[in-house]
Amino acid sequence: MVSAFMCGQLLLSYFWGYLSDIYGRRPVLLFGLSGSSVAILAFGFAPSFWVAVGLRFACGSINGIVGVTKSYLSEITDETNQGKGLSLLGMNRALGLIVGPAIGGFLCLPAQKYPDYFPAGSFFDR
Secondary structure, eight states: OHHHHHHHHHHHHHHHHHHHHHHOHHHHHHHHHHHHHHHHHHHHTOSSHHHHHHHHHHHHHHGGGHHHHHHHHHHHOOTTTHHHHHHHHHHHHHHHHHHHHHHHHHHSSHHHHOTTTSOTTSGGGO
């Protein structure tokens, strides 16, 4: 599952960089963030393993905007604050890798953990 994400990121990172050179950094970043949100939400509702692998690949493909983000940061910062800006990017990525799975674990199996809010037989019980 993790390798599908990394394969998608590997295959399409240069494509996102190319698009950002043509259309600009901001539209590519906005599309990438929106697409990542949709792909991750769809991944959460995947009905089978292979659909989940495909959606994880799609998440990685859209997440190829990391290089574009670093380029954008280097363009909007100068020598006095460039180190701070790039370190904030790394720190927020690490924070997301810690907080995201914690929230996912907290919200998994909601019908079993929180039956008052998610009754048996509901959408979240599937």
